[in-house]
Amino acid sequence: MCDTCGCNITDGNRHLLTPPKGQTNFGNTPAKILNNLLLHNDQQADTNRARFDSKCVLTINLMSSPGSGKTALLEATIRKLNGSLRIAVIEGDLETENDADRIRALGVPAHQITTGTACHLDAHLVEKALDHLNLDELDVLFIENVGNLVCPASFDLGHHRNVALLSVTEGDDKPAKYPVMFRAADLMLISKTDILPYLPEFSPDRAEGCLRNLASKAPALRLSSKSGEGLEAWIAWLHSELKSYRKARQQHETVKPNVQPEGRMLHRAEPEIRFVAVKKSA
Amino acid sequence: MHELSLCQDVMDQVTELARKHGARSVSRVKIQIGQLAGVEPLLLESAFTIARAGTVAEQAEMITEVVAPLVVCNACGSESEVTPSSLVCLACGNNDTRLIRGDELILARVELEVDED
Numbered sequence: 333m334c335d336t337c338g339c340n341i342t343d344g345n346r347h348l349l350t351p352p353k354g355q356t357n358f359g360n361t362p363a364k365i366l367n368n369l370l371l372h373n374d375q376q377a378d379t380n381r382a383r384f385d386s387k388c389v390l391t392i393n394l395m396s397s398p399g400s401g402k403t404a405l406l407e408a409t410i411r412k413l414n415g416s417l418r419i420a421v422i423e424g425d426l427e428t429e430n431d432a433d434r435i436r437a438l439g440v441p442a443h444q445i446t447t448g449t450a451c452h453l454d455a456h457l458v459e460k461a462l463d464h465l466n467l468d469e470l471d472v473l474f475i476e477n478v479g480n481l482v483c484p485a486s487f488d489l490g491h492h493r494n495v496a497l498l499s500v501t502e503g504d505d506k507p508a509k510y511p512v513m514f515r516a517a518d519l520m521l522i523s524k525t526d527i528l529p530y531l532p533e534f535s536p537d538r539a540e541g542c543l544r545n546l547a548s549k550a551p552a553l554r555l556s557s558k559s560g561e562g563l564e565a566w567i568a569w570l571h572s573e574l575k576s577y578r579k580a581r582q583q584h585e586t587v588k589p590n591v592q593p594e595g596r597m598l599h600r601a602e603p604e605i606r607f608v609a610v611k612k613s614a
Numbered sequence: 615m616h617e618l619s620l621c622q623d624v625m626d627q628v629t630e631l632a633r634k635h636g637a638r639s640v641s642r643v644k645i646q647i648g649q650l651a652g653v654e655p656l657l658l659e660s661a662f663t664i665a666r667a668g669t670v671a672e673q674a675e676m677i678t679e680v681v682a683p684l685v686v687c688n689a690c691g692s693e694s695e696v697t698p699s700s701l702v703c704l705a706c707g708n709n710d711t712r713l714i715r716g717d718e719l720i721l722a723r724v725e726l727e728v729d730e731d
Binding site: 605606 | 627631635637638641642644698700709711713721722729730
């Protein structure tokens with residue numbers, strides 16, 4: 333989808349497409365530089381991660397379809413934690429400050445990234461957002477990605493863990509339909525379980541089965557941000573991840589999310605070469 | 615996704631090969647795409663028509679070959695060719711498997727036109 337909608341290019345990396353000063357022949361320059369976008373993204377992601385690591389801030393990337401309850405989960409998490417962890421949120425949406433406003437209303441720092449047309453966050457957009465947050469005062473940073481089950485899976489933001497939400501209104505075969513996304517998940521959350529009684533067609537067991545069929549060992553937790561059911565297990569996961577992250581930091585190590593390589597970097601194996609002889613032109 | 619930037623990566627390698635072998639032009643490029651690569655063959659092909667413009671591969675055709683996932687079972691050791699939505703061992707039904715093929719993007723073959731002498 334991205335080459336047709338132009339979503340490779342975000343406000344965060346647009347500068348990479350600008351020709352060097354004084355260069356008048358625009359010609360192939362953008363194409364040439366575009367080539368490196370993903371490489372640049374990965375480099376920026378490493379820089380971001382080093383920044384999180386220097387302040388020991390566990391950073392979690394929340395991904396899902398639009399409307400599966402990412403912001404509601406964050407609201408419920410903030411209430412449940414009740415100040416026991418210092419957290420902040422980066423919100424990604426195409427437009428509006430609505431989600432960041434919801435987080436701020438609970439007294440938690442939030443910065444909204446509006447991506448315009450881009451359907452995912454990238455490492456450059458996150459870097460810009462970091463200027464608006466004080467990492468010194470944080471234990472955990474949540475990045476709520478743009479609601480989309482395709483592109484966000486491929487862009488490393490420099491975060492440490494991927495959490496994928498699947499709400500019970502969506503169909504329990506989502507992991508089978510979007511294997512690249514769900515294979516990237518370090519944790520799958522089945523959300524909105526309070527309305528399960530009205531949705532007999534959704535089976536949490538089947539959803540988890542679809543995840544297991546992707547050879548994923550990621551835990552699958554069930555919760556409702558509205559009723560609070562299942563929140564304890566999610567909070568426990570969070571604490572346990574924070575504990576192992578801090579342990580890793582004591583060893584000067586970091587943790588990386590289950591980001592799939594997606595063959596984004598062309599394998600450097602030597603291709604087979606075939607020669608076709610053609611008559612010399614006159 | 616991001617097929618255009620991937621195509622630029624392809625073009626870089628192809629252009630370099632053409633230069634190294636003193637080719638006059640590139641006539642065909644073959645790419646293998648794993649079904650779990652997150653890359654859509656049709657989009658890659660259409661992105662290629664943009665990426666090749668003005669290069670030594672301007673007239674080149676891109677052939678894409680889709681590669682099904684291959685897993686090896688951690689329980690029984692069997693290898694199975696599977697579908698992207700089910701990476702389960704076909705021999706014993708275990709889902710404790712490792713993907714050994716199917717998430718890659720490989721430049722498999724390049725056909726170069728060279729002057730006959």
